[in-house]
Amino acid sequence: MIINYGRSGRRLLAATIAGILIFTFQVAGASENDTTVSHQESEFDPGTMIIEHITDAHEWHILTLGETHVSIPLPVILYSNGKLDVFLSSKFHHGHDAYKGYRLEAEGENKGKIINEETGELPLDLSITKNIASMLISMVLIIVIFISIGKSYVRRKGLPPKGLQSLLEPLILFIRDDVAKTSIGEKNYEKFLPYLLTIFFFIFFNNLLGLVPFFPGGVNLTGNIGVTMVMALFTFIITSFSANKNYWVHIVNTPGVPWWLKIPVPLMPVVELMGVFTKPFVLMVRLFANITAGHIIVLGFMSLIFIFGNMNPAIGYGVSVVSVAFAVFMGLLEILVAFIQAYVFTLLSALYFGMAMEEHH
Numbered sequence: 001m002i003i004n005y006g007r008s009g010r011r012l013l014a015a016t017i018a019g020i021l022i023f024t025f026q027v028a029g030a031s032e033n034d035t036t037v038s039h040q041e042s043e044f045d046p047g048t049m050i051i052e053h054i055t056d057a058h059e060w061h062i063l064t065l066g067e068t069h070v071s072i073p074l075p076v077i078l079y080s081n082g083k084l085d086v087f088l089s090s091k092f093h094h095g096h097d098a099y100k101g102y103r104l105e106a107e108g109e110n111k112g113k114i115i116n117e118e119t120g121e122l123p124l125d126l127s128i129t130k131n132i133a134s135m136l137i138s139m140v141l142i143i144v145i146f147i148s149i150g151k152s153y154v155r156r157k158g159l160p161p162k163g164l165q166s167l168l169e170p171l172i173l174f175i176r177d178d179v180a181k182t183s184i185g186e187k188n189y190e191k192f193l194p195y196l197l198t199i200f201f202f203i204f205f206n207n208l209l210g211l212v213p214f215f216p217g218g219v220n221l222t223g224n225i226g227v228t229m230v231m232a233l234f235t236f237i238i239t240s241f242s243a244n245k246n247y248w249v250h251i252v253n254t255p256g257v258p259w260w261l262k263i264p265v266p267l268m269p270v271v272e273l274m275g276v277f278t279k280p281f282v283l284m285v286r287l288f289a290n291i292t293a294g295h296i297i298v299l300g301f302m303s304l305i306f307i308f309g310n311m312n313p314a315i316g317y318g319v320s321v322v323s324v325a326f327a328v329f330m331g332l333l334e335i336l337v338a339f340i341q342a343y344v345f346t347l348l349s350a351l352y353f354g355m356a357m358e359e360h361h
Contacts, residue, residue, distance in 0.1 A: 006085035046303035054220045054295050056131045057112065058089040058104060062215055069094055072215070074133055078102060080116055080123035089127075115244055131227065134219035138206050146201075163308045175200050175346060183350035192350065195238065199231060200346040207291060207338030211331060222341070223292035226286045235349040243356035251276065279352055283345060290341050294334045301327040 052061075055247040074091035091099035095106040101117050116123055128136075145164060152165040161169045180189040180196055207218040207313040221227055253262065262268055301323045309316025 009099065042137050044077070044303070044306040046307060050296055050299045051245065053299055054217075054223060054292055055112065056129045056224065058092070058114070058127055058129055059094075059157060060133060060215065068073050072129065074101075075128045076114065077126040077128070078114060078123045078128065115256045130219055131221050131224050134206070134209065134216065134221050134244075135227070137216050138202065138221070142198075142201055142205060171204075172197065178344075179350050183347065184354040184357060188353075191216070192238070192242075192353050196346050196350055199234075199349060200342050203231070203345055204338060206343035207342060208335070210291065210295070210340065211334050218303055220292060220295050222287055223295060225284065228288045231287075231345070232280040232284035235283060235352060236277075237354045238349075239279075239352045240276075244359070246359060247356045270293060279348075283348055287341055290337060294330065294337055298327050298330050298334070299317075301330065 042094050062070040073088040076089050080084045092104040095104040102114050149165050180193050206221045257268050304323045305320045308319040
């Protein structure tokens with residue numbers, strides 16, 4: 001067991017270092033093409049590089065080789081003036097050309113968005129962006145994995161788990177026994193278990209995919225506040241519609257609170273009602289902030305190499321050792337954070353469900 005664990009640890013460390021180095025080469029290639037109007041020579045802009053890596057895009061950038069950008073074009077679906085236009089993002093040629101009266105803005109307040117050249121307005125954008133493509137990939141991955149595990153349970157009924165089943169069964173049992181049962185209770189936990197398992201593995205798998213610096217990984221999906229907002233909204237809706245009479249009574253007329261905090265000014269009911277909306281808000285912001293911060297820290301370490309390298313190549317080489325070491329450490333730490341953030345989101349959702357279903361004592 002000790003030998004196997006050691007080998008697994010070394011493989012994980014090697015994979016993390018390889019990923020960091022690949023990402024460094026990608027940043028190096030991209031930095032050679034970051035130019036400004038007032039400078040003839042290329043100048044590395046860490047802020048622009050970091051923002052481009054953590055935000056959404058209409059194409060999936062793979063790497064840059066010299067002046068050649070290697071990327072996967074994604075479908076652009078626009079609805080404007082009663083007309084639906086569908087084409088690939090490659091028609092924009094990385095924002096240099098317009099197509100069918102539309103232009104991909106490269107700067108300004110609408111940077112990264114598609115506008116109508118004639119009116120200057122933003123059309124209804126239903127495009128398959130990088131975040132959406134990554135989400136679809138992760139959904140297919142989760143469906144394939146868990147259908148395979150479900151078939152294994154049926155086929156190997158009464159036998160010990162094997163393969164993917166043995167790998168993920170501890171996590172499934174952990175969410176069932178230590179999260180759902182303890183937070184919601186033996187009586188009601190089964191009703192919420194499918195949602196809790198779905199939300200946990202969706203966040204966990206996408207957190208891990210976001211740490212992989214090459215296709216199909218490297219997308220900051222769970223660091224997108226729109227994605228975290230929808231997941232928090234699901235938790236809010238399920239909590240609100242599952243809540244019993246006792247839950248709402250505690251909000252409107254909290255037991256044990258002095259009457260002068262309820263009448264004539266309903267201070268406590270207002271505070272309790274605000275708590276109903278702040279709970280999903282906290283879910284949304286916590287996941288978004290933690291995952292985005294992790295990406296920014298790693299990108300910041302990588303940026304130091306090229307910032308100091310522009311001053312003096314020798315200093316850049318010296319700083320690269322420290323930067324890569326810290327980036328590897330952060331990469332390993334982010335693997336732990338990937339699990340913790342999925343666990344925290346799932347645990348808090350289960351606690352909210354348990355509070356909504358709690359019976360009067």
